[in-house]
Amino acid sequence: MTRVSTFAVVALGATALIAGCSGSPTSAQGSGEITVFAAASLKSTFTELGTRFEAANPGTTVNVNFAGSSDLVTQLTQGAPADVFASADGTNMARAVDADLVAGAPENFATNTLTIVTPPGNPKDIASFADLARPDTTVVVCAPQVPCGSATEELEQETGVTLTPVSEESAVTDVLGKITSGQADAGLVYVTDAKGAGDKVTEVPFPETSGAVNTYPIAVLTGSANSVSAQMFVDFVTGREGQKVLSEAGFAAP
Amino acid sequence: MRTRRSAGGLIQVGLPTWIYLPAAVGALFVIIPLAAILLRIDWANFIPLITSESSRAALLLSLKTATASTVVCVLIGVPMAIVLARASFPGQSVLRALVLLPLVLPPVVGGIALLYTFGRQGLLGQHLDAFGFRIAFSTTAVVLAQSFVSLPFLVVSLEGAMRSAGNQYENIAATLGARPTTVLRTVTMPLVLPGLMSGAVLAFARSLGEFGATLTFAGSLQGVTRTLPLEIYLQRETDPDAAIALSLLLIVVAAAIVVASASRRLASPL
Numbered sequence A: 001m002t003r004v005s006t007f008a009v010v011a012l013g014a015t016a017l018i019a020g021c022s023g024s025p026t027s028a029q030g031s032g033e034i035t036v037f038a039a040a041s042l043k044s045t046f047t048e049l050g051t052r053f054e055a056a057n058p059g060t061t062v063n064v065n066f067a068g069s070s071d072l073v074t075q076l077t078q079g080a081p082a083d084v085f086a087s088a089d090g091t092n093m094a095r096a097v098d099a100d101l102v103a104g105a106p107e108n109f110a111t112n113t114l115t116i117v118t119p120p121g122n123p124k125d126i127a128s129f130a131d132l133a134r135p136d137t138t139v140v141v142c143a144p145q146v147p148c149g150s151a152t153e154e155l156e157q158e159t160g161v162t163l164t165p166v167s168e169e170s171a172v173t174d175v176l177g178k179i180t181s182g183q184a185d186a187g188l189v190y191v192t193d194a195k196g197a198g199d200k201v202t203e204v205p206f207p208e209t210s211g212a213v214n215t216y217p218i219a220v221l222t223g224s225a226n227s228v229s230a231q232m233f234v235d236f237v238t239g240r241e242g243q244k245v246l247s248e249a250g251f252a253a254p
Numbered sequence B: 001m002r003t004r005r006s007a008g009g010l011i012q013v014g015l016p017t018w019i020y021l022p023a024a025v026g027a028l029f030v031i032i033p034l035a036a037i038l039l040r041i042d043w044a045n046f047i048p049l050i051t052s053e054s055s056r057a058a059l060l061l062s063l064k065t066a067t068a069s070t071v072v073c074v075l076i077g078v079p080m081a082i083v084l085a086r087a088s089f090p091g092q093s094v095l096r097a098l099v100l101l102p103l104v105l106p107p108v109v110g111g112i113a114l115l116y117t118f119g120r121q122g123l124l125g126q127h128l129d130a131f132g133f134r135i136a137f138s139t140t141a142v143v144l145a146q147s148f149v150s151l152p153f154l155v156v157s158l159e160g161a162m163r164s165a166g167n168q169y170e171n172i173a174a175t176l177g178a179r180p181t182t183v184l185r186t187v188t189m190p191l192v193l194p195g196l197m198s199g200a201v202l203a204f205a206r207s208l209g210e211f212g213a214t215l216t217f218a219g220s221l222q223g224v225t226r227t228l229p230l231e232i233y234l235q236r237e238t239d240p241d242a243a244i245a246l247s248l249l250l251i252v253v254a255a256a257i258v259v260a261s262a263s264r265r266l267a268s269p270l
Helices: A001-022 A040-056 A069-077 A090-098 A147-159 A171-180 A191-200 A207-211 A225-240 A240-248 B017-040 B043-050 B053-086 B092-099 B105-117 B124-128 B139-165 B167-176 B180-208 B212-217 B230-240 B238-268
Strands: A032-037 A062-068 A082-085 A100-111 A114-118 A139-142 A166-167 A186-190 A202-204 A214-221 B002-007 B009-014
Touching: A032 A040, A032 A069, A032 A225, A040 A062, A040 A240, A062 A069, A062 A240, A069 A090, A069 A100, A069 A225, A082 B043, A090 A100, A090 A207, A090 A214, A090 A225, A100 A240, A114 A147, A139 A147, A139 A171, A139 B212, A147 A186, A147 A207, A147 A214, A166 A171, A171 A186, A171 A191, A171 B212, A171 B238, A186 A191, A191 A202, A202 B053, A207 B105, A214 A225, B017 B238, B043 B053, B043 B238, B053 B092, B053 B139, B053 B180, B053 B230, B053 B238, B092 B139, B105 B124, B105 B139, B105 B212, B139 B180, B139 B238, B167 B180, B180 B238, B212 B230, B230 B238
Parallel strands: A032 A062, A032 A082, A139 A166, A139 A186
Antiparallel strands: A082 A214, A100 A214, A114 A186, A114 A202, B002 B009
């Protein structure tokens, strides 16, 4: 069953490839199904990009699997079938490249920086990164093992401010959850998370954040059975429409 | 079905031969993943991986909190089981269903429920906070989360033991003039002690493995709230070898508990 459908997808991909190479005046047509493995922080943007890509390329289906970048690389190295990988950091993309999972060179398509979020109205009057170190302030951050946590560590080194968080979460969404539920006075999350949370949090921007920029790379995978459509999706994300959707969500251009 | 005539003339029902095949598949379904972990262990670095500072802190915290949770479960679970098994009052079956709910609830839901009860702005938490007693992000929060998910295990085990033990000895003791507290202390509890022990062991094991409610409610900080399952989840991000080594450690501890409780159960009539 799996073999048959894999063959069908390969055949479709090959047909598309031949169509692309046959010198027809129009550009290559995407078709069939592609599976995109995308970092959890891309959930809302890539869901929308998938829908828009399908609308722009009738006959194409985009399935997106969201998880932490590190989990996605583990799934890929264990043989999970996917066509495109979009990582939340360079480290995990490098792991995928080292495992020979990536076809060609990864392309950077967005950047994200950290910001301070507090419960609505900023009850503890946090105004700067240094305020997070005040003894009467409970702060939640990401653990250094995950991308948002290593960015937090970089900021601490750069500013010389040492934080004593009450919790080091393993996902940025857990940090956000501790703030929206009012458990902590302040947390460090990505700009896009703060924007996505709307009025459930108050954002406190701080200038030092530019010292720890997180870059998101995207790449077509060697295991792709539909590399034409996969490449078209990558071009779509890095193109004008993709960049517009990303910037509306708070991502900056690479 | 085959039948066999035993020496006493009674007919004993034999097992249909085919049932061994699906049973073996079931056993392999559990055993193979455990073997897969063993095969993935980086034995050369196993000892350094499980004795690193963060691993030791997580194991120690897990043992401490699971012990505390078991004590909490025994203190409040034993009276609950006795009431559910022996008393009769309107709404009893509804109450039993509600009390056992955490057994089937996803732990993350339990964590959210605890957050809105004992959290800083929770139902009870806001009043505790006013007195300067803060549960969020403390080891107390871990114990609360573990007790919440483990309590039904103890209640179910003990209530089952009490029901199967029946109340004939209790009634006889009462007929002989023993007061209710004396009956409970000298007849009921010794009779259901094996059931209580296996319930406590189950509660301890469930506490040791608690992850979802802890992550949602207590947070994650080394030595304070980061128990062994949370440490495994975090290590997996950057150091899969450490995560696998710690998984084996947890399997060994869990297996020791199961074996201890099974041998106890075999030794007792209940």
